[in-house]
Amino acid sequence: MSREIVEEESPSLTRVVSPxxxxxxxxxxxxxxxxxxxxxxxxxxxxxxRETADSRRRYAGLRRRLxxxxxxxxxxxxxxxxxxxxxxxxxxxDSTWGRFFRNAExxxxxxxxxxxxxxxxxxxxxxLGCQGMLRRILLLWCLRHPECGYRQGMHEVLAPLLYVLHVxxxxxxxxxxxxxxxxxxxxxxxSFEENDxxxxxxxxxxxxxxxxxxxxxxxxxxxxxxxxxDPEIQTIKLLTDAxxxxxxxxxxxxEKFMEHDAYCMFEALMSGARGSVAMADFFAPFPxxxxxSGLPPVIEASTALYHLLSIVxxxxxxxxxxxxxxxxxxxxxxxxxxxxxxxxxxxLLVVWDEILTADNSKLDKVSGNEEISGFKILDSHRGALIVxxxxxxxxxxxxxxxxTENATTCLQRLLNFPENINxxxxxxxxxxxxxxxxxxxxxxxxxxxxxxxxxxxxxxSGRNLSSGPISPNxxxxxxxxxxxxxxxxxxxxxxxxxxxxSLDKLAPSGKRRWSEKVRLVLSRTESDxxxxxxGKYKKGHRSSVRxxxxxxLSQQLGLEExxxxxxxxxxxxxxxxxxxxxxxxxxxxxxxxxxxxxxERCDSGSGAxxxxxxxxxxxxxxxxxxxxxxxxxxxxxxxxxxxxxxxxNDDRHQSDLEDSxxxxxxxxxxxxLSYSEENESSGKMVSASKESRHLSGRFQWLLKFGWNNVSxxxxxxxxxxxxxxxxNRDSKNNAADSSTAAGASRPTxxxxxxxxxxxxxxxxxxxxxxxxxxxxxxVFQQDRVQVGxxxxxxxxxxVGKGQVTAMTALKELRKISxxxxxx
Amino acid sequence: xxxxxxxxxxxxxxxxxxxxxxxYLKTLCPDLHITRGEYDEETRYPETKTLTIGQFKxxxxxxxxxxxxxxxxxxxxxxxxxxxxxxxxxxxxxxTAYKHEGGVVINPGSATGAYSSITYDVNPSFVLMDIxxxxxxxxxxxxxxxxxxxxxxxFKKTTTTTHSAH
Numbered sequence: 002m003s004r005e006i007v008e009e010e011s012p013s014l015t016r017v018v019s020p021x022x023x024x025x026x027x028x029x030x031x032x033x034x035x036x037x038x039x040x041x042x043x044x045x046x047x048x049x050x051r052e053t054a055d056s057r058r059r060y061a062g063l064r065r066r067l068x069x070x071x072x073x074x075x076x077x078x079x080x081x082x083x084x085x086x087x088x089x090x091x092x093x094x095d096s097t098w099g100r101f102f103r104n105a106e107x108x109x110x111x112x113x114x115x116x117x118x119x120x121x122x123x124x125x126x127x128x129l130g131c132q133g134m135l136r137r138i139l140l141l142w143c144l145r146h147p148e149c150g151y152r153q154g155m156h157e158v159l160a161p162l163l164y165v166l167h168v169x170x171x172x173x174x175x176x177x178x179x180x181x182x183x184x185x186x187x188x189x190x191x192s193f194e195e196n197d198x199x200x201x202x203x204x205x206x207x208x209x210x211x212x213x214x215x216x217x218x219x220x221x222x223x224x225x226x227x228x229x230x231d232p233e234i235q236t237i238k239l240l241t242d243a244x245x246x247x248x249x250x251x252x253x254x255x256e257k258f259m260e261h262d263a264y265c266m267f268e269a270l271m272s273g274a275r276g277s278v279a280m281a282d283f284f285a286p287f288p289x290x291x292x293x294s295g296l297p298p299v300i301e302a303s304t305a306l307y308h309l310l311s312i313v314x315x316x317x318x319x320x321x322x323x324x325x326x327x328x329x330x331x332x333x334x335x336x337x338x339x340x341x342x343x344x345x346x347x348x349l350l351v352v353w354d355e356i357l358t359a360d361n362s363k364l365d366k367v368s369g370n371e372e373i374s375g376f377k378i379l380d381s382h383r384g385a386l387i388v389x390x391x392x393x394x395x396x397x398x399x400x401x402x403x404x405t406e407n408a409t410t411c412l413q414r415l416l417n418f419p420e421n422i423n424x425x426x427x428x429x430x431x432x433x434x435x436x437x438x439x440x441x442x443x444x445x446x447x448x449x450x451x452x453x454x455x456x457x458x459x460x461x462s463g464r465n466l467s468s469g470p471i472s473p474n475x476x477x478x479x480x481x482x483x484x485x486x487x488x489x490x491x492x493x494x495x496x497x498x499x500x501x502x503s504l505d506k507l508a509p510s511g512k513r514r515w516s517e518k519v520r521l522v523l524s525r526t527e528s529d530x531x532x533x534x535x536g537k538y539k540k541g542h543r544s545s546v547r548x549x550x551x552x553x554l555s556q557q558l559g560l561e562e563x564x565x566x567x568x569x570x571x572x573x574x575x576x577x578x579x580x581x582x583x584x585x586x587x588x589x590x591x592x593x594x595x596x597x598x599x600x601e602r603c604d605s606g607s608g609a610x611x612x613x614x615x616x617x618x619x620x621x622x623x624x625x626x627x628x629x630x631x632x633x634x635x636x637x638x639x640x641x642x643x644x645x646x647x648x649x650n651d652d653r654h655q656s657d658l659e660d661s662x663x664x665x666x667x668x669x670x671x672x673x674l675s676y677s678e679e680n681e682s683s684g685k686m687v688s689a690s691k692e693s694r695h696l697s698g699r700f701q702w703l704l705k706f707g708w709n710n711v712s713x714x715x716x717x718x719x720x721x722x723x724x725x726x727x728x729n730r731d732s733k734n735n736a737a738d739s740s741t742a743a744g745a746s747r748p749t750x751x752x753x754x755x756x757x758x759x760x761x762x763x764x765x766x767x768x769x770x771x772x773x774x775x776x777x778x779x780v781f782q783q784d785r786v787q788v789g790x791x792x793x794x795x796x797x798x799x800v801g802k803g804q805v806t807a808m809t810a811l812k813e814l815r816k817i818s819x820x821x822x823x824x
Numbered sequence: 825x826x827x828x829x830x831x832x833x834x835x836x837x838x839x840x841x842x843x844x845x846x847x848y849l850k851t852l853c854p855d856l857h858i859t860r861g862e863y864d865e866e867t868r869y870p871e872t873k874t875l876t877i878g879q880f881k882x883x884x885x886x887x888x889x890x891x892x893x894x895x896x897x898x899x900x901x902x903x904x905x906x907x908x909x910x911x912x913x914x915x916x917x918x919x920t921a922y923k924h925e926g927g928v929v930i931n932p933g934s935a936t937g938a939y940s941s942i943t944y945d946v947n948p949s950f951v952l953m954d955i956x957x958x959x960x961x962x963x964x965x966x967x968x969x970x971x972x973x974x975x976x977x978x979f980k981k982t983t984t985t986t987h988s989a990h
Contacts, residue, residue, distance in 0.1 A: 084963070089963060
């Protein structure tokens with residue numbers, strides 16, 4: 002037990018306590034249970050005890066019913082079970098063994114998360130007993146709510162609840178020690194010492210003890226009757242008296258029943274306890290049944306968040322929107338775990354105090370709008386406070402957010418909330434915003450907001466989601482679920498190494514060096530076509546390095562043109578080119594452009610960057626192409642690749658989150674055969690490369706295909722539309738940059754030599770592209786055959802319109818490759 | 825019924841005859857223990873095998889070496905010889921299970937119902953053992969008249985069966 006965590010009677014606590022609960026002041030668990038409507042708000046101890054006992058009975062019954070151990074014979078084994086049904090190999094779903102195996106699978110999933118819970122407070126949370134309790138609670142809840150299942154993050158919602166109960170039990174034992182005489186069993190006014198084996202009425206001893214009580218100067222207070230006790234202690238005594246109402250089951254602070262109480266609290270929090278805000282909704286990937294916007298609740302809440310922010314601080318809001326920072330990137334984690342990962346445990350408890358004190362009942366909509374047109378989360382005080390809290394947190398880091406021009410840094414800031422914060426100020430601000438949020442004019446303006454919101458992708462994606470898949474198990478839903486968090490986590494990680502990897506140093510490992518070379522080379526290559534147009538050297542001092550690297554590149558290109566590896570090179574070149582270009586040109590340093598390194602671009606996040614870069618590559622080498630043409634391609638390709646990234650994320654999430662194995666299962670030949678598989682494998686290979694850190698030829702091949710094929714999904718992937726559009730915008734910025742930079746040319750003498758090499762490599766590229774286009778077209782023919790057989794997520798929407806758009810995309814590609822070859 | 829992933833070990837008395845059967849069993853579970861029967865083509869299986877699973881020591885032998893075939897006392901001799909709690913033998917193509925001298929002698933019968941010169945009417949059968957601490961529950965699956973019949977036998981190991989050194 003980590004005692005240091007226990008002493009956290011923060012001053013804000015007293016502020017929070019409402020008058021009628023003053024006696025419960027320090028007992029957080031009881032207060033929370035009251036707020037969560039598990040215990041009645043009445044001050045009567047008896048009522049509290051009764052309710053406690055009832056809730057515990059319910060849990061115990063549930064546990065007995067659902068936790069199955071077929072090893073243990075039931076009821077003494079008197080009735081022999083029907084062995085035909087109840088043997089371990091039985092296919093019967095009702096059999097004990099079947100249930101046992103199913104539970105075991107759920108448990109495995111839960112354990113994956115539990116092992117990573119609060120490692121900094123590991124002495125409590127990683128203890129076997131605690132883990133066992135958490136596991137059982139989560140398992141039972143999921144069995145009770147099979148429609149939700151277990152999602153990552155639920156364990157973080159549960160952990161503070163259990164912790165709070167634990168703290169109170171500790172407090173109880175402290176109090177017990179101090180006021181020993183009041184907590185000892187007293188029969189007939191006599192006190193039984195624990196170590197009295199045989200009760201011996203020793204009159205002398207009795208007198209002595211009386212004297213002791215009178216004369217003791219020790220740490221026990223000199224009070225006789227209960228009434229003279231501090232009301233808090235008094236309450237504790239009454240609440241924990243084993244002889245009170247409902248006996249031991251009613252002892253409100255009980256170590257024995259911690260699991261039961263924690264389950265009740267968890268259940269109440271998740272289901273919203275007949276109120277408006279239910280945590281379980283935040284884990285649901287589908288829009289709620291009566292939702293107006295058709296968005297999954299967490300997306301809707303994030304939109305509400307941004308809406309409130311736009312009202313409170315429109316400059317910050319517009320800044321974030323410009324950078325392409327979608328609210329759900331960070332809000333998903335904030336909301337799902339109720340800020341559990343943003344604050345330290347003690348701070349979190351204070352925050353939750355506030356949130357749970359807020360009333361959760363549905364507010365009546367007084368406004369004249371007939372339809373249920375509002376943010377569901379703002380339907381209650383608690384929901385409004387949650388949203389306000391989030392906005393207040395954003396405002397807290399306002400200055401650092403406004404300072405950056407880079408979405409990744411913004412997200413970094415938001416996802417790594419600063420450690421030492423003035424919590425009181427934060428909460429006070431949140432409360433003031435809560436009032437604002439509840440203003441009916443705001444909360445019911447969802448419809449107008451959607452229209453005003455330049456990117457109405459949310460609505461689009463929502464509609465797609467709701468109208469799309471037939472079965473609820475399609476990966477499409479999983480995308481919304483995990484996509485945002487994973488994507489930005491990945492981006493965030495990718496960002497750091499990139500900064501380390503400066504262009505100037507050739508990294509140690511061979512692979513890295515090569516890729517660096519390529520990168521540099523490609524940046525040169527990249528800039529040269531534009532140099533051909535108007536010449537530009539952003540970083541002239543690198544030119545000598547680049548030239549040598551460029552020679553390497555062209556050698557490699559020449560050597561391996563015909564082999565698959567050559568294709569890989571091409572692909573990697575193209576990709577590296579993209580990344581480099583992003584680095585070179587990205588003054589803006591948009592989030593997507595900045596993400597690429599040879600390795601990290603393999604991240605799912607970099608899918609978007611690939612799009613970015615892919616658009617760039619087509620913009621630049623197409624020297625005669627107009628800028629507008631480039632932009633079209635940009636749009637397509639960026640949406641394309643963001644789709645790719647979403648695929649990647651999707652599949653990545655499906656695979657083990659902890660240790661994603663190398664899932665590149667399909668050999669390149671297969672990729673040719675089924676293009677949908679490409680998407681899958683491209684997604685997978687994205688994760689694979691992240692893990693393995695080397696670019697297998699297969700990967701690049703597939704990536705290239707994925708990259709090309711993903712263009713077909715451009716119109717259909719509603720979910721990734723947002724990134725697409727933001728990527729689009731960013732790529733527009735990039736292209737604009739390149740054109741402006743092109744204007745400010747800084748030619749050097751070495752350029753001519755390099756030019757020839759560049760042209761050569763471009764020609765090669767053009768040719769290989771043509772080859773690939775032909776391959777894709779052949780795939781299409783085969784693809785028609787493959788349509789019905791695979792249930793890949795791309796399949797759901799793509800097939801019909803996909804082919805059309807794919808063909809147009811291919812035509813574009815052809816044009817461009819022709820241009821390339823001609824140069 | 826037998827799905828890959830549910831079984832942790834496979835113990836096979838022998839007479840698989842061809843490698844394909846071994847491969848099939850391997851797909852059910854990678855941990856496979858086989859002893860040599862008189863018709864096995866694979867010559868590298870051992871005559872007897874012992875292994876420890878949980879708290880139990882298991883012994884494995886095809887059984888054609890133990891004469892008279894299927895005789896409990898002779899098998900008990902083998903059990904003492906191998907010093908195991910559970911002895912698994914075959915050859916008779918008939919399911920039997922004896923509790924004997926603090927141990928269990930199990931004959932899972934023939935999984936395929938193959939012909940036997942010493943048994944009439946061979947019913948295909950196999951055995952599933954669930955070892956849990958000191959307790960083993962034996963589920964017997966037999967195909968009788970086209971129906972799968974399941975039976976269960978409980979066996980608890982007494983902890984005092986640690987032999988003193990002789």
